[in-house]
Amino acid sequence: MPDRAHVTSVDALESFRAGLIVYLSKARPALEEVSAEVQRTRSWLEHDQRSHWSRRCAAGAGSCRRRRRRFSARSSPPSARRARWKRCRPPRQAGPRRSDAKLRTLSSGTGVRQPVSPLVKQMEKLHTVLTNDMVQAVAYLTEAIRTLDAYAGAAPPSAGGAAPAAAAGPQPEGQP
Amino acid sequence: MAGHEGSLEGRKCQEFEQKYMEELFASVDRAATVIEQLDKLLTKVRTDCE
Numbered sequence: 001m002p003d004r005a006h007v008t009s010v011d012a013l014e015s016f017r018a019g020l021i022v023y024l025s026k027a028r029p030a031l032e033e034v035s036a037e038v039q040r041t042r043s044w045l046e047h048d049q050r051s052h053w054s055r056r057c058a059a060g061a062g063s064c065r066r067r068r069r070r071f072s073a074r075s076s077p078p079s080a081r082r083a084r085w086k087r088c089r090p091p092r093q094a095g096p097r098r099s100d101a102k103l104r105t106l107s108s109g110t111g112v113r114q115p116v117s118p119l120v121k122q123m124e125k126l127h128t129v130l131t132n133d134m135v136q137a138v139a140y141l142t143e144a145i146r147t148l149d150a151y152a153g154a155a156p157p158s159a160g161g162a163a164p165a166a167a168a169g170p171q172p173e174g175q176p
Numbered sequence: 177m178a179g180h181e182g183s184l185e186g187r188k189c190q191e192f193e194q195k196y197m198e199e200l201f202a203s204v205d206r207a208a209t210v211i212e213q214l215d216k217l218l219t220k221v222r223t224d225c226e
Binding site for chain 2: 009027031034037038041044045049053115116119120122123125126129130133134136137140141144
């Protein structure tokens with residue numbers, strides 16, 4: 001067994017470490033963009049769409065009341081009024097009913113919060129791996145490279161005949 | 177790293193892989209599935225609540 005190890009993989013380690021850093025610099029923002037998209041959708045639902053459908057509901061209810069007043073105020077016999085009301089009611093009430101349903105979905109939170117939250121939690125696990133574990137991995141590689149570089153650059157022990165460590169380059173001329 | 181399994185280099189490599197890389201690969205696979213599900217879900221939510 002030789003007295004000294006031949007350190008030949010420092011370049012490969014350095015290259016792997018550099019690749020890992022590039023990967024992390026791209027993976028983290030990509031993951032954060034997904035979280036931001038979820039946040040934007042939540043905000044759109046809870047603010048923009050809720051107020052939009054609330055306004056539509058209110059407008060729909062107002063229009064129904066106006067129609068009822070208009071029909072009941074007419075002088076035609078009640079049976080004729082009922083017939084006319086039935087004829088025009090279904091399509092005109094579809095709007096308010098749809099608005100009510102949308103608003104109920106938005107208010108209940110079942111639309112997006114419940115199914116999305118567990119998925120977001122799972123995604124956060126990867127974020128933790130990237131921000132904690134992989135930072136430790138890069139630190140581990142940095143330390144390993146430093147140690148190997150120091151070992152390769154150190155003078156060989158006094159034992160005669162031992163070959164000096166061939167770090168990353170050719171051995172100096174004149175060495176056995 | 178083929179051919180180094182029993183060496184110090186091979187052991188360190190294996191240790192690093194078990195400690196860091198396996199968890200990374202598993203987490204990336206899970207996250208890819210989750211992101212696909214999220215994409216479908218958000219598209220449905222936008223369509224339903226538009």
